[in-house]
Amino acid sequence: MKRGIHPTLVPARIICVCGATYETLSIKPEIHVEICASCHPYFTGERRVVDTEGRVEKFEQRYRRFREQQAASAQR
Numbered sequence: 001m002k003r004g005i006h007p008t009l010v011p012a013r014i015i016c017v018c019g020a021t022y023e024t025l026s027i028k029p030e031i032h033v034e035i036c037a038s039c040h041p042y043f044t045g046e047r048r049v050v051d052t053e054g055r056v057e058k059f060e061q062r063y064r065r066f067r068e069q070q071a072a073s074a075q076r
C-alpha cells in the first residue's frame with residue numbers, strides 16, 4: 001500500500017434508528033443510519049412502505065387524478 005494516502009481503519013458501530021447496532025470496521029467509529037437489514041420491510045416480510053420526501057403521497061395524488069379522468073371518460 002502506498003504510504004500516507006490511506007485513512008485509518010477503526011472498529012465502528014453502525015447504529016440504526018430502529019435500535020439495531022452492528023459492529024464493523026470503518027474510518028468513522030460511529031455511523032448512524034435510518035434503515036437497516038433488521039427493520040427494512042424487504043427483510044422483515046412486513047408490508048410497509050418506506051417513504052422518503054412524500055413520494056408515495058405524490059404518486060397517489062397523481063394516480064387519483066388519472067382514475068378520475070378514466071371514470072369521467074367512461075361515463076360518456
Ligand SMILES: [Zn+2]
Pocket residue numbers: 016017018019020034035036037038039040
Ligand atoms: Zn434498522
